Amino acid sequence: MSTRVTMAQVARRSGVSPMTVSYCYNQPDRVAPETLRRVLEVAAELGYPGPDPTARSLRRRHNGAIGVVLGEHLAYAFEDPQARRFLTGVAEVCRERGVGLNLIPTTGEDDDVDRVRSASVDGYVVWTTVDSDPVLGVVSGLDKPVAVHGGPAVPGARVVSIDNRASARELAARTFTGARHPAVLSFPFDRDRLARLESGPDPDRVEFPVTRDRLLGVYDHCRDAGLDTGRLPVAVVARNDRADAAGMAEALLDTGADAVVAMSDQLAFAVLDAARRRGLRVPADLAVAGWDDGPDASREGLTTIAQSLHDQGRSCALIALGDRGPSRDPEWTATVRASTR
Amino acid sequence: MSTRVTMAQVARRSGVSPMTVSYCYNQPDRVAPETLRRVLEVAAELGYPGPDPTARSLRRRHNGAIGVVLGEHLAYAFEDPQARRFLTGVAEVCRERGVGLNLIPTTGEDDDVDRVRSASVDGYVVWTTVDSDPVLGVVSGLDKPVAVHGGPAVPGARVVSIDNRASARELAARTFTGARHPAVLSFPFDRDRLARLESGPDPDRVEFPVTRDRLLGVYDHCRDAGLDTGRLPVAVVARNDRADAAGMAEALLDTGADAVVAMSDQLAFAVLDAARRRGLRVPADLAVAGWDDGPDASREGLTTIAQSLHDQGRSCALIALGDRGPSRDPEWTATVRASTR
């Protein structure tokens, strides 16, 4: 079982040309029934497993697969509820179109770009990454369609993202109403992912575009409302994880915050958990809001920016397959519930 | 930007042979520094993105990727904690070895086998599936290494699995001690995944080997202990999901069960949830045990069969890459906690 059976061998054995065998697999209708039967019989006899996918890809000039570049260990992608919803949308399109799904986790190491470049795929979907990610330069130079979820904008790539800045502005307006000490619970600023507490950090230091835009939106509102952003407490978490974020949620409450815009449902839940531990009343003592409107958000009565990451995953996949994709940015809506005043 | 730049073009433009360009990318040390510089310069100038992965794969006769066949929608794989731990192990090996990870969800439809066959991969990992899955026949006829997690056994494929039957026998012995009305909360029997309540179902009807073996193990114990398996209540869930399984857990308790062997931590938690709702004391009124020993199991004091799905994922990935893999079955241990007597 070590030598592989080729189409040519099947052809020889069944007394037809290789092309006929090829047609047997790709356009069976074009072949006389009797010939088809004989060829398939010989193929079975010889143990020919069907056309070699690699050779076929080379000749046809497409691979029947898209690559999904994830900026983290795969475990991350599996644990993060947002990433999961997004990937589910991507996978759905893959199944509909009969194409494969190649997961390419990158961790910021040197061989990342090689792994990305050497994937046999027809297009790429890049999950939220930092402005300076070298992978972006690589994929955009490959003459293959690229969809970047959540930015950054790159020449030759489509960005699929809600208007994070506008949504943040509106959410901050909702959440900070009647508050005396507004605050923010933020995603990491850069790949170092160090948890810390800051005061009105400079948005230019934020390397993840989604995070930066949401911060900018909050600042927009602060300016609208005449608040001093310089003293706005901004706690940065290491991971988008409810349990993990507990520490920074506590830190925020320690500053006396009475209204928190958190950058995801998970982070908002972390704040709610902390409030519960302290016996704070929500929203009377503390207003909280987040993003995404996942299934838990309605259960916990969280005010949140609703968006469909599932649909955005679908859009990205379609773009990576060469479709035009949607002509407009994805929808978002501020869903107001009992966690804000 | 529509014609693609080839190695030959770079060669011509830089006045060397194609082989030299190839060496520049694959064995740069073999090329004179000056030549290397010039070639790379020309390549950059022409926008040559580096060797085409497909052509390279064809020539080298390997793809640098493994395929992971999942018997369900991708969303499932992302939601199921066991599948996630397993996939994380697979992904870890992929990263270490610099190979890609191709996810191939199958749903029991006709094009499944084509999608599996036409994936450009060097080997396959098949996640738990039914005995009769046609995909098994396909992958085993491909002359590529195949690891099947949880069985079934197929000629030409390695099975990676704990001894489910033996572990079930031991767990049942632990759990049913002192019980008058033992019962089982089971994974689905087949791909239809219909939830239902049965009495001592015939194991031959169970198409998932993992499920069948665990059921057989429980029956083994029943015989050891002189219990009548014919009247053993076995509730079958539609999904391995804590919330989803609530209904069948309730149904089991309605039968008056006072000891339940559940086939996973998740299902065991569903039983604990139901017990809590009814105010039953665990383990006094109700003994419960499960499988996997995930992170929540210790928190909730669950007796469970500990196994490392992460390591099993690693083993499967190594096998799919052509390694020998471990010589013995994966380890398992009954971890006894407060949920049993």
Added chain:
DNA sequence: TCCGCATTGTGTAACGATACACAGATACCC
């Protein structure tokens, strides 16, 4: 009877790259 058309099969030439063996040049040793 002859033309036209549909049906079925066949050569040829890539797709883009690399394994392998070898050639020319240079350096180095005794």
Added chain:
DNA sequence: GGGTATCTGTGTATCGTTACACAATGCGGA
């Protein structure tokens, strides 16, 4: 100075398949 080892570069022959254009055959209709 001859012999040998090292360093660089080059032809050739695939890897296994499919696009394309064309040839052979048979059949119906005018």
